[in-house]
Amino acid sequence: MNREDTIVAVATAIGESAIAVVRLSGPTALPIAQKVFRGKRKEDITLLPGYTVRFGRFVDPQDETIDQGLLTLFRAPHSYTGEDMVELSCHGGRAIVSRILETLTQHGARLAEPGEFTQRAFLNGKLDLAQAEAVADLVKAKTERARRVALNQLEGRLSEVIHGLRSDIIGALAAVEVTIDYSDEVGELNYHELESRLSPICQQAICLANTARFGRILREGMRVALIGPPNAGKSSLLNQLLQTERAIVTPIPGTTRDLIEESLSINGIPIVLTDTAGLRVTADPVERIGVDLTLKTAEQADLLLFIVDASDLSSLDTLSPLPVMEHTGRPTLFILNKKDLITNQALEQAASQVRQRFPHCTDIISISALTGENIELLRDKLLQLTTASADIEGVLITSARHSQAIQEAVHHLQEAIATTRQRLPGDFIALDLREALHALGKITGETVDDEIIHRIFQDFCVGK
Ligand code: GDP
Numbered sequence: 001m002n003r004e005d006t007i008v009a010v011a012t013a014i015g016e017s018a019i020a021v022v023r024l025s026g027p028t029a030l031p032i033a034q035k036v037f038r039g040k041r042k043e044d045i046t047l048l049p050g051y052t053v054r055f056g057r058f059v060d061p062q063d064e065t066i067d068q069g070l071l072t073l074f075r076a077p078h079s080y081t082g083e084d085m086v087e088l089s090c091h092g093g094r095a096i097v098s099r100i101l102e103t104l105t106q107h108g109a110r111l112a113e114p115g116e117f118t119q120r121a122f123l124n125g126k127l128d129l130a131q132a133e134a135v136a137d138l139v140k141a142k143t144e145r146a147r148r149v150a151l152n153q154l155e156g157r158l159s160e161v162i163h164g165l166r167s168d169i170i171g172a173l174a175a176v177e178v179t180i181d182y183s184d185e186v187g188e189l190n191y192h193e194l195e196s197r198l199s200p201i202c203q204q205a206i207c208l209a210n211t212a213r214f215g216r217i218l219r220e221g222m223r224v225a226l227i228g229p230p231n232a233g234k235s236s237l238l239n240q241l242l243q244t245e246r247a248i249v250t251p252i253p254g255t256t257r258d259l260i261e262e263s264l265s266i267n268g269i270p271i272v273l274t275d276t277a278g279l280r281v282t283a284d285p286v287e288r289i290g291v292d293l294t295l296k297t298a299e300q301a302d303l304l305l306f307i308v309d310a311s312d313l314s315s316l317d318t319l320s321p322l323p324v325m326e327h328t329g330r331p332t333l334f335i336l337n338k339k340d341l342i343t344n345q346a347l348e349q350a351a352s353q354v355r356q357r358f359p360h361c362t363d364i365i366s367i368s369a370l371t372g373e374n375i376e377l378l379r380d381k382l383l384q385l386t387t388a389s390a391d392i393e394g395v396l397i398t399s400a401r402h403s404q405a406i407q408e409a410v411h412h413l414q415e416a417i418a419t420t421r422q423r424l425p426g427d428f429i430a431l432d433l434r435e436a437l438h439a440l441g442k443i444t445g446e447t448v449d450d451e452i453i454h455r456i457f458q459d460f461c462v463g464k
Contacts, residue, residue, distance in 0.1 A: 115460025
């Protein structure tokens with residue numbers, strides 16, 4: 001991709017619409033626009049100042065009118081790409097748009113690659129990489145929450161947090177390096193001081209890394225595994241939850257096809273519920289496969305919903321939920337179903353029995369999947385467990401690329417702290433601090449190579 005080219009693309013969706021916008025960006029954007037635009041005042045538009053709008057006709061190379069519309073002019077560096085830019089707003093019809101594009105390319109513009117406008121904005125320093133990626137997220141945002149998060153990222157909130165972390169690390173690194181190079185003058189490295197300096201930095205990086213979980217949930221949905229013995233009321237509960245949220249069902253690619261998956265949304269947060277086979281202790285090899293599958297689903301889930309028939313807790317003896325809850329460490333919400341069948345006192349007893357047997361369970365709630373009692377409460381609990389540690393003041397890691405980079409940074413910060421505790425020479429600590437810096441720099445784009453940048457922008461649409 002040659003940055004000296006002047007590029008052109010339709011910035012709006014193709015089809016019939018009131019208007020369509022064709023964008024031109026590059027060193028010859030103004031002279032090319034001058035050739036296709038005939039304003040009423042017959043001005044030389046290459047001489048007009050930035051932020052000028054003119055009404056006129058768009059003409060082909062034979063000076064035949066294609067359409068009429070507006071020309072908006074931006075001058076470098078005060079444009080989206082940082083280059084001279086022109087936006088032609090014409091009527092939104094396929095024939096008009098393709099004729100205008102054809103004319104512009106005849107005058108020397110080149111059709112833009114996907115994401116090339118935003119890539120130029122990044123290369124010209126108008127946006128950092130995290131902000132540039134936010135443009136695509138913002139356009140793709142389907143929920144209010146996703147829109148706000150993407151906007152925050154576009155406005156540079158994530159970048160601010162990353163810059164803050166990087167500058168703290170640079171400070172610590174400088175303190176280490178000065179004792180390596182000038183130990184005679186400044187004395188030995190103060191390990192204790194360094195550790196208390198690095199710990200909060202690492203803590204903040206961990207908090208940021210944790211928000212990635214919620215970012216993924218916003219994107220792919222909260223994975224909830226519904227576990228329980230046959231007849232506990234799994235299907236009834238599923239129906240209750242789906243009934244109330246019938247309007248919003250998002251298809252999300254599932255991981256295991258052998259399990260029943262249902263998608264719903266609670267307050268704009270997508271939830272993918274997987275109905276699993278019961279977790280019985282069994283010698284039957286076929287049933288064992290089902291149980292293994294359930295265990296696997298449980299391991300991949302963000303939350304386990306353990307449902308039992310409160311009027312018949314005998315099933316608890318044949319279940320083996322304990323290893324799942326212990327091994328996966330997943331939050332587990334215990335649901336005592338069929339509360340309509342028993343007295344409050346019996347319900348209390350059932351709850352304390354569950355609490356005793358399953359000390360790992362996060363919470364217990366009693367419902368009736370038949371009458372719908374406490375379903376609202378269950379929805380609130382689900383929401384509460386989903387949004388716990390959701391974001392840091394509106395900043396949220398939503399991309400897998402960012403998440404990986406932060407995890408790398410956390411790893412190196414933890415290594416640096418461990419080396420500090422071991423009182424190892426400053427060189428070792430500095431090594432990990434530099435790696436942490438490098439990892440964080442990948443998010444904002446200071447330390448990524450061209451190959452990665454190219455791949456990131458390829459995922460954009462043409463015209464962005
Ligand atoms: P699953 O096998 O776990 O999916 O359980 P189902 O949802 O099929 O329910 C098994 C039986 O229990 C059905 O006859 C349901 O009508 C009944 N059932 C489910 N939930 C309740 C409830 O809250 N109260 C009562 N009384 N019956 C329920």
